[in-house]
Amino acid sequence: SETEPIGPGSSTRKIKDGGGTRGVVSGLTEAELNMRVAARLRPLLERAGVRVVMTRTRTSGTSVGNVARARIANRAGAGLFLRIHADGSTDPSARGSHSLSPALRTGWTDDIYAQSKRAARIVQAELVRTLRFPDRGLQERSDFTGFNWADTPVILVEMGFMTNRTDDRLLATAAYQRRAAVGLCRGALRFIGRSTAPCAP
Helix, strand or coil: CCEEECCCCCCCEEECCCCCCECCCCCCEHHHHHHHHHHHHHHHHHHCCCCCCCCCCCCCCCCCCHHHHHHHHHHHCCCCEEEEEEECCCCCCCCCEEEEEECCCCCCCCCCHHHHHHHHHHHHHHHHHHHCCCEEEEEEECCCHHHHCCCCCEEEEEEEECCCHHHHHHHCCHHHHHHHHHHHHHHHHHHHCCCCHHHCC
């Protein structure tokens, strides 16, 4: 598998695309679920007058990797680089939503650290409120390539656990994909200081 540096000038490398997880009940791949939610989120944000730039619009084909994704957000001058994911665990009882933001790393994330942390807090609160999944809180990560290459506020949202029967069964439904999109919309718009009214499904 191809690797890439975890940050600018780093000799530490990580796999470009880990492939994600898969639904224990639904059989959906993580990429398929993430794309379904992103496709529902996009029109809600556009209705609010937000210009949405996607790092991908289909699940098939070659992954661009996390450095390239960060560069897409950087080039766009994104107000928020929102990375939509679902989690997996060896513990099938693990469930709920959590949001991750960059740890403070001088020269890499110091310029985006505070705003990213604020974004994670706001988006996590809105996502949990709409999904009504257990709140697993916030986490900072220093080893995420997509964080360390970003020059814009960036967060990674784990909507739920595809390895948990309850989370997976719910997230596979159109209703819960809509809920996730609404929560992410509200969080993103609150973060950039806009009305959340257009997020109503």
